[in-house]
Amino acid sequence: MLKWLLLGLFIVTAQLLSAQTLSDIKLNALYSGKMDEVLAKISTETKVKFDFDQTKFSQIELTDRPFNEALDHWLTGICKDKKLKWYQTKDGVVHLLGMYENPEANTLAAKPKGSRGEPSRKNFTLSGIIKDKASGEALPYVNVRVLGTAIVALSNVDGHFTLLNVPADTSTLEFNYLGYHRAHVYLSQNSPVERLPVEMEAEITDLGEITVSAEREELLQASGGSTSLLKMSPSKLATLPSLGEHDIFRAFQLMPGISGANEQSAGLYVRGGTPDQVLTLFDGFTVYNVDHMFGFFSAFNSNSIKDVQLFKGVFDAKYGGRLAAVMDITGKDGNDRSFNAGGELSLLSANLWMEQPISPKLTTIVTFRKSYQGPLYTSLFDAFKKSNGTTQQPERRGRFTGTSVVSWFYDMNVKTTWKPTAKDVVSLSFYTGKDKLDNSPKINLPSGFSQRFNFQITDVTDWGNTGGSLKWSRRYNKKLYSNSLISYSTYFSNRDRSNSRTENNPDGTTTTFNRGIKEDNRLQDFSTKSDWELKLSDQSVLEFGGAVTYNKIKYSFSQNDTTILLDRNSSGLTASAYVQDKFSFHKGRVKLIPGLRTDYFSPTGKPYFEPRLDFQYQMNKRITLKAAGGHYAQFVKRVVREDVLTGSRDFWILTDGAKLPVASSNQFVGGLAYETKDWLFNAEAYYKTLDGISEYSVRYVPSFQSLRYQENFYNGTGRVRGLDLLLQKKYGRYNGWIAYTLGEVRHNFPIYGQNDFYASHDVTHEFKFVNLYKWKRWDFSLAFIYASGRPYTAPEGGYQIKLLDGTYQDFLNVSTKNAYRLPAYHHLDLAATYNFRFINSPASLSASIYNVYNHKNIWYREYQIVENQLISTDVNYLGRTPNLTFSIKLR
């Protein structure tokens, strides 16, 4: 802190001192040309030395005619106009730089000419903070390395890093972060050892003053972290083909091990797991439903996201409560330097964001997105509706009714970050999102009817999430860091398909009758957690912490006014503690991360021990071997109602250890990575066992004396195995990857017989080919997905029974569970993005075509008995779908 104050004081003092001199120098001539030429001319005239970035200043045009204007006054005016700043150092040199550039960071980043001399400090501890150069946003999970050594560190969620045992203060540090240019810091005898300022420049093309760099970094990073960890740069999503929204979940589905053949679910099917087995954290709070618009998109607006990490299994002991994977999303803090705003308009939605620094210590960001019923929305909606039997109520479509379907989604993120001291960061993050489908017909009763009664038909489905976290992180010293939060998250899903009749009684009162079905699911999650990190040595980082989550889940399913078919109210407390140590030996070539997590779950009253281990061995500069394993437990489950065909076909329930057992999994992963500067080949094989997995149905259960709805939980076991292969070209104008997964998911549920069956989401072969190419102001992309068909259950025969009222009811006699497979799924997508300046602001226009060759991919099949024939109708996923997105931001 003191250093910063001194530096600021120094600059101000320098300006005051120099002002005396510079104010005596008068300019009185026409200056026209590039800024570097103008400054050179003034330097010749006045003998004042200027220091600036030649490349950048050669792109700034300047025409000015001062009349006897003092040089300091003239410089201030020009700088204001060109968004620059200036200061004069003791040696009389006038330095000019960008308004938001940090001179100290610039000095550190400037490659010194010649030798840096003898080091004055050796084997010292260095800490620093890494920020985005343009916005001042702290950058999390940046890889930091002391060049020529095995000393590495990872910045924490607030951008802080600590390097222990830096050999000398003449070392060079290298910083790597996805979506950013690689940065270097050249230490010198004067470099600070605490809060070393590091700035990294986003890779996004900024046209105008800055030259477009030829270097291009990858969109997704599959190496350099824990085993099975993927990272993504949200800022680059715009270059991928999209269905209307630039979606982090859809982008991850292009990687191996994450199925891309589920258009109806934004949620991830990771290595044979289902979406509910993926823990999704946004700024620390759990988000339970990630679907917008029946799952075509995820509930997260990429404009609000700074960093995403996806653990495809074998995750750290810090995470728990899920079997398959963890997606940890960090929201943006907001620009701490100036107001900024932007927006996007696609054929589906409008998206706006705004960043406002209230003070240098207090920043805010707001993002808001809402769909509108434009052409793309309508075509996506129709694709869904066509397949959706429940949107039809033919018996109600009389002469008095008309349908006006209302359907929309929105989401909003607000985050405020306060940095009261150099050691503390407090942030408040809030998210809310909702989907609604209102298919209620409008009823226009003739006046004679409406005098006696009113009639209303409701057909509404809505669901959404709201969550928030208050997080406090503190860096006690270079070695100890903590991150604590309290959070709240709620998910609701309602279905109301009913009609109500209100009769006006002669005595002036009214009587209301309701018929139909109502479903209501509400989940609440109150959590608090605290994560601690202690750097014991440069070979050992101890991580420990704990969390308490209280879940309250309500599910009710009622018929008519009175009959409550199901009413489930459960609550439970999960208390967790974990400890793990990140060891590195043998000059950093061996990494070993043992960990243990313990959960106590109040409904069962039992503790659950979950050991974890991750091991990596760097054989040489190119080959790394990996092996990891662990035990995982899950206490809340999402179950899918088998007979509901609307968008929200799922609800969450709490396990009870009896009818609904706690799910558990053992996982093992082995792999190798072969990495060169430009290429990465990564292979990982995995094997998992699953226990206590559940399926669910609500149906009539006949018994002799009574017939009632019951909750039927079918519990079983599963086995998953597979091989993920990735070949990625990481850098260059052309980059991209080929991903292949060979997988098998077997389930065994006694209810379906003693044999194993392939799970409904089992995909044997999945192949993805993603190509990104940059040419001048254009970004082109091409993505191809092929996946073998998923298993399904088909009828082998059908029959009809004539009921007592003379009508016929159809019945389908079905095959054994998932005995058949759908045809293969594949599509090709293209996108082109043109980057330009629109009214002096960076803008882009993207055009994309989804499923270019219009392949009919089958979602599922429907069966009917028509005139004594059992016929099947294919319900398809999306056909060829074009989209256009315009995007703009102030700066």
Place this chain on the structure above:
Amino acid sequence: MHKFLYLLLGLSLFSACEKASLNSPSDSITRPVVQAFLQPGATPSVKITQQLPFGSSDTVVHTIDNLSVLIESNGQQFPLEFVDTGTYVGNFVPIAGQTYSLSFTYNGKIVTAQTVIPSKPTGLTTSATSIAIPPFTPGGGGFINIPDPINLSWNNPDNAYCLVVISNIDANSTSIFPVTNNNIPRRIFRSQPEQISGYEINARSFRYYGHHNVIVYRLNPEYASLYDNSGNSSQNLVSPFTNIVGGLGIFTGVNADTVHVYVHQ
């Protein structure tokens, strides 16, 4: 490079584990479909057909003829007589409270089922035996005065499932609503099978003037389960409920009481 290949081989071995037996398509397509509602006061009729096989272009329901079908009750055996097209009739009248068992052999496999005849609903009363409904004139503002509904009630001490079926029984009756070629109103409407002891018949539910039978059935749970939709899409297909062992369909006893309602202008 060799080292690299060995590692790859090692990885693929890692993922190769032992095979367990997997599900294969079943032979359930050969199971016969049985339909029979046993009711006191009527000789029983049992219909036995084949399933409609999936993928066949045949549009005929194939019946299963010339079987030896037997119904047993209380040690008494009642062989059924094959009439035609899969229909078998008995020469006895089922009695309420008795248990009846069906059995026959098809394709070398024994098919059986069992049901009990429920007792007749008692105490069936109706709030009105006639109802006046003004004719509906298109564009004329519809019904000006909606008549009060007809309330049915009966005893249901053991909370059994009941179904109300209302049917127009006149050969030539006048429709309340205008009849178009595309819209010929149904002569029968019904309640849901529910655990009820009363039912309100709304005037708006009637489609015809004339005589109507209002039948209140007491049901066994297996009948009510026929209304449970077992799904028709590959995402949610499950085997349909049946109480036929070795077959499909329904063999159930019902018992009913009837009142009459006259609908006039």
